[in-house]
Amino acid sequence: MFDSLSDRLGAVVGKLRNRGRLSEADVDEILAEIRTALLEADVNVAVVRNVLARIREKSVGEAMSKVLDPAQQVVKTVQAELIGLLGGETLKITYASQPPTVVLMAGLQGSGKTTSAAKLAAWFKKQGRQPMLVGADLQRPAAVEQLRVLGQQVGVPVFSAPGDPVETARLGLEEARRLGRNVLIVDTAGRLAIDEEMMEQVRRISETVTPRYTFLVVDAMTGQDAVGVAEAFNETLAIDGVILSKLDGDARGGAALSVKEVIGKPIAFAATGEKLDAFEQFHPDRMASRILGMGDMLSLIEQAEQVFEKEEAEKAAKKLVDGKFTLDDFLEQLQQLKKMGPLQNVLGMLPGVGAQLKGAEIGDDQVKRTEAIIRSMTPAERENPQIINGSRRTRIAKGSGTQVQDVNRLVKQFAEMQKMMKQFGGRLPSR
Amino acid sequence: MFANATTGVLRRSAIDQATWDDLEEAMLRADLGVKVTTALLDGLRARVKQREITDPVALVAALRSDMASRLDGADRSLTFDPARGTPNIWMMVGVNGAGKTTSLAKIAAQQMGLGRSVLMAAGDTFRAAAGEQLETWATRTGASIVRGAEGADPSSVVFDGVQSAAARGMDLVLADTAGRLQSNTNLMDELRKVRRVAEKAAGVVTEVLLVIDATTGQNGLVQARQFADATQVTGVVLTKLDGSAKGGIVFAIETELGIPVKLVGLGETIADLAPFEPHEFVDALFDE
Numbered sequence: 001m002f003d004s005l006s007d008r009l010g011a012v013v014g015k016l017r018n019r020g021r022l023s024e025a026d027v028d029e030i031l032a033e034i035r036t037a038l039l040e041a042d043v044n045v046a047v048v049r050n051v052l053a054r055i056r057e058k059s060v061g062e063a064m065s066k067v068l069d070p071a072q073q074v075v076k077t078v079q080a081e082l083i084g085l086l087g088g089e090t091l092k093i094t095y096a097s098q099p100p101t102v103v104l105m106a107g108l109q110g111s112g113k114t115t116s117a118a119k120l121a122a123w124f125k126k127q128g129r130q131p132m133l134v135g136a137d138l139q140r141p142a143a144v145e146q147l148r149v150l151g152q153q154v155g156v157p158v159f160s161a162p163g164d165p166v167e168t169a170r171l172g173l174e175e176a177r178r179l180g181r182n183v184l185i186v187d188t189a190g191r192l193a194i195d196e197e198m199m200e201q202v203r204r205i206s207e208t209v210t211p212r213y214t215f216l217v218v219d220a221m222t223g224q225d226a227v228g229v230a231e232a233f234n235e236t237l238a239i240d241g242v243i244l245s246k247l248d249g250d251a252r253g254g255a256a257l258s259v260k261e262v263i264g265k266p267i268a269f270a271a272t273g274e275k276l277d278a279f280e281q282f283h284p285d286r287m288a289s290r291i292l293g294m295g296d297m298l299s300l301i302e303q304a305e306q307v308f309e310k311e312e313a314e315k316a317a318k319k320l321v322d323g324k325f326t327l328d329d330f331l332e333q334l335q336q337l338k339k340m341g342p343l344q345n346v347l348g349m350l351p352g353v354g355a356q357l358k359g360a361e362i363g364d365d366q367v368k369r370t371e372a373i374i375r376s377m378t379p380a381e382r383e384n385p386q387i388i389n390g391s392r393r394t395r396i397a398k399g400s401g402t403q404v405q406d407v408n409r410l411v412k413q414f415a416e417m418q419k420m421m422k423q424f425g426g427r428l429p430s431r
Numbered sequence: 432m433f434a435n436a437t438t439g440v441l442r443r444s445a446i447d448q449a450t451w452d453d454l455e456e457a458m459l460r461a462d463l464g465v466k467v468t469t470a471l472l473d474g475l476r477a478r479v480k481q482r483e484i485t486d487p488v489a490l491v492a493a494l495r496s497d498m499a500s501r502l503d504g505a506d507r508s509l510t511f512d513p514a515r516g517t518p519n520i521w522m523m524v525g526v527n528g529a530g531k532t533t534s535l536a537k538i539a540a541q542q543m544g545l546g547r548s549v550l551m552a553a554g555d556t557f558r559a560a561a562g563e564q565l566e567t568w569a570t571r572t573g574a575s576i577v578r579g580a581e582g583a584d585p586s587s588v589v590f591d592g593v594q595s596a597a598a599r600g601m602d603l604v605l606a607d608t609a610g611r612l613q614s615n616t617n618l619m620d621e622l623r624k625v626r627r628v629a630e631k632a633a634g635v636v637t638e639v640l641l642v643i644d645a646t647t648g649q650n651g652l653v654q655a656r657q658f659a660d661a662t663q664v665t666g667v668v669l670t671k672l673d674g675s676a677k678g679g680i681v682f683a684i685e686t687e688l689g690i691p692v693k694l695v696g697l698g699e700t701i702a703d704l705a706p707f708e709p710h711e712f713v714d715a716l717f718d719e
Contacts (some may be wrong), residue, residue: 015534036465042648049669109671109699110528111642139699141567143559149559192674219528223462225676232675246527249612249651274557308607 022074027059028410030074041252041291042225047261055081079288087258087284089318091241091268093127093213099182102173102209105243106202106233109190112144112245116217116271117187118150119279121245123269124183126157132171132181135160135206139189145185154276157181165189169205186211193232195217205235215268218255220247226255227262234263241268244282251292316418325418327382331374334367372412373401385411433457433717440487446479448521450487454494462679463718464649466688471497495717501682502709505691506542509638510665511547511603516690518596520589522566523668524658525689526621527610530670532561534642534696536568537704543572549677550575550665552592554585554625557609565607571701575601581615585621586628597633602636613657626662637662641695643681645672650698654690670696677716 022030030375031052038048046150058081059074103120117133123129133151135144135158144160151158157179170188176184186209191198206214218226233239247270256267267282278297338396343418374382376399388396388411394417397404436457440450457467463648475493478484484493506650511519521538523531532555539549551569553576562578566605569576577595579588589606596604606626611618630635641664643651658664669678672695681692 039459040649042462042650045456108646108674110530111526140564142563145563146558146560153559192671193677218597218646221526221644221647221648221650222646223459223651223676223680224461225646225674226648229646246612248614249650250524250614250653251648255648269466341545 003169006363017034021300022059026211027056027074031059032058034074034078038254041044041254042221042223042226042258043254043291044224044258044262046227047258050261051078051081053084053289070084082257082291083284084255086267091266091281093268095129095182095214098181100173100176100184101129101182101213101277102211102216103183103185104202104206104209104211104237105187105217106214106239107160108192108219108229109140109188111190111217111219111222112243112271113137113190113217113380114146114187115150115276116215116243116245116269116279117147118156119271119276120153120269121183121185122154122217123157123279124185124278125154129183130181131183132172132176132179133158133187134169136165136168136172137187137189138162138165138168143189143415159283160338162218165201166208169382170208170271173209184209185352193229199232199236204249206237213268215243216259218259220244220255221249222255224258230259230263234265234368239263239265240267243267243269243271245271247271248278253287256287257291264275267416272331288430316331327377327385327414328379329412331371331382331418369400369406370410373397373402374409374412385414395409432462432640434440437491437669437717439659439695440491441489443542446485446490450490451476452484454490458679462648462651464652464683465546467679467682470570471501483690491540491594491717495713498682499710499713499715501686502712505685505689507666507691507707509693511542512637513602515626515637516633518593518601518604518628518634519638520593520606520634521605521638521640522589522606522608522626522629522636522662523640523642524608524662526644526654527558528614529610529644529647530668530696531555531610531642532564532568532607533628534640534668534694534704535607537696537701538640538694539568539574540572540697540701541603542603542605543574543705548599549603549604549605550577550592550596550599550601552576552589552591552604552606553578554592554607555609556581556583556585556588561607561609568701574605586625589625589629590632593632593634599666600672604629613632613654617679619657619661623661638666640666640668641690642685643678644668644670645674646676647680648676649680651685652687655684655690659688659690666691666693668692668694670698673697673703678712681712698702 011148025395035048035052045197055077058077105117114137121131122201135155136141136320148158159175161168161171165188169268171403172186173184188202188205215234216230242259242265244253247253260267270280270282272278272280308319373396376396381392393404393407396407436453439453443450443487453469455472471494474497475484475490478493484490505640513519523535525531535551540549543549551565551574553562553565556579566576566578577588577592585608592606606629608622611622613619626636626639639662641655641658644651667684667690669681669683669692672678684690685692695705695707697703697705
């Protein structure tokens with residue numbers, strides 16, 4: 001697993017804490033860590049260079065000497081810079097005065113065009129529109145069939161015709177007009193940016209259906225090549241925005257930043273799960289934190305301050321750092337956490353934890369089960385889970401109405417959590 | 432990919448800071464990652480310091496040979512061993528959209544070309560029409576296929592496939608699985624189970640091939656680590672290498688995790704599959 005930026009910076013920041021001002025060498029040291037973090041997040045090399053130059057400019061100088069903790073200040077500058085880069089104008093979807101509003105999907109093989117097309121159709125439907133899908137990927141076996149099944153699942157009609165994709169798209173547009181559908185989403189075959197013939201084909205599809213929006217679908221796991229791909233597609237198709245797919249994984253998604261910087265078009269949507277409604281408009285601030293791997297610490301602290309009873313929190317924090325955190329304390333914290341909102345959101349804000357627990361399906365149901373398991377333990381077991389042997393496990397599972405595996409998993413996860421907490425416990429800001 | 436950088440490096444008469452910057456940038460651009468890049472360059476720096484390397488031409492040549500030698504010595508053969516049990520089972524695993532199904536079809540054609548009888552088990556019961564996609568490939572290659580209903584338990588589909596192949600005395604089962612992100616623990620558990628259950632019938636899993644898209648960045652290393660943990664991955668299939676991305680992340684996968692790249696995918700047709708050749712791979716980085 002990559003070290004998150006907060007882990008990386010921990011050492012540097014610790015050393016520089018309480019220092020009145022940063023020397024040029026200090027800034028260099030911090031920037032070197034940030035550079036590595038950005039590169040490991042797959043931000044393009046050239047983009048990293050530009051970003052760092054701007055940050056250096058802001059970090060050395062007058063303003064920096066006045067702040068309390070200059071090292072933290074640099075991190076904040078970086079984050080602000082990234083948000084600025086990712087954000088700016090959020091893409092606001094408008095509709096053609098002459099329906100249908102045509103949306104063209106393009107991208108590399110396997111980037112997630114077909115799934116994104118169906119998710120986008122569901123999104124338009126939720127906006128009160130009447131979308132239709134066109135399957136113009138006649139290349140990949142069963143691609144049209146896939147689109148049909150997905151269309152059925154989201155309740156959106158799908159049109160396709162065999163033969164030539166350009167002609168299929170044209171017929172699809174006619175069909176949408178005939179049926180009075182006011183949004184038309186055209187799915188196309190995946191293609192390599194260097195495949196001239198295929199790029200010419202998608203250009204002709206675009207010419208035929210004159211899309212209001214052309215979206216480039218980019219896999220969140222893409223590396224340095226994202227820039228070249230985006231440039232090539234933008235040159236051929238004039239991209240209006242990017243759909244970032246597979247963002248529910250643990251990839252940092254630096255490609256998003258590169259693409260935005262290079263073609264200057266916003267990231268319109270992000271796909272955040274396997275389910276067809278896991279699709280949302282893009283939030284630059286969350287993405288900036290993710291690329292840096294530092295979680296949304298500030299808002300977590302704010303929320304915690306509002307909800308946690310202060311004394312309780314301090315007690316727990318101390319136990320955490322000291323490694324004396326027991327299952328009883330965990331139970332107590334779970335109760336407190338529940339007051340802060342859905343657990344998934346809360347955990348996602350913790351640096352390092354977000355990525356590791358994402359997709360781990362920590363639902364509130366699971367919290368209930370976890371509570372039941374802990375409540376079925378004796379005080380001694382809660383104090384020292386190592387004593388939980390086979391027969392104790394069976395008893396606990398029976399008592400909580402769960403399986404022995406569930407008990408095992410909890411005990412194992414708790415041990416891991418203790419380890420993890422100890423790691424960054426020392427770095428939680430002291431108040 | 433390295434061409435621009437090496438041209439710049441070679442134009443200069445001496446090795447200076449710009450030389451190192453150019454090389455580093457080229458290596459990072461190829462998705463080699465910070466760690467691998469730093470390790471390779473540190474090695475070269477030491478040799479330059481000892482005056483073992485003194486000019487840019489020798490430096491570029493040394494980098495080239497260092498990179499190739501890092502990939503030397505791995506066993507890249509596909510394990511087919513009826514003595515360990517029949518049928519042999521090869522599983523395809525990987526994230527969504529990496530190219531598992533297409534790679535499976537290519538491998539089927541390749542193995543049938545060697546005179547082996549092949550059965551495809553359509554273990555991707557999640558993605559819409561994944562079964563149809565594989566069925567199309569089965570028809571095109573003439574391989575047998577066992578499919579389950581959409582949403583069926585993938586373990587049972589693979590189990591059925593293996594049983595069916597065993598009953599017919601077939602050589603090889605190629606088991607497709609649904610794409611999954613390695614961070615999704617439930618789905619990774621499911622994959623563990625597929626691997627386990629595949630061997631409950633007659634037959635033995637002799638290859639678990641992780642399919643990685645050449646455009647993948649640093650997350651590829653995390654993918655390899657997690658999939659290896661869940662399914663004891665035996666090799667990597669590096670797909671879409673015919674594009675502009677060169678798959679530099681496999682350096683880290685090979686050297687840090689010791690998982691060899693066995694095959695590369697070079698296009699959309701059934702014959703676009705080749706054994707991985709380390710020297711060609713490195714040459715492609717430099718010569719493009």
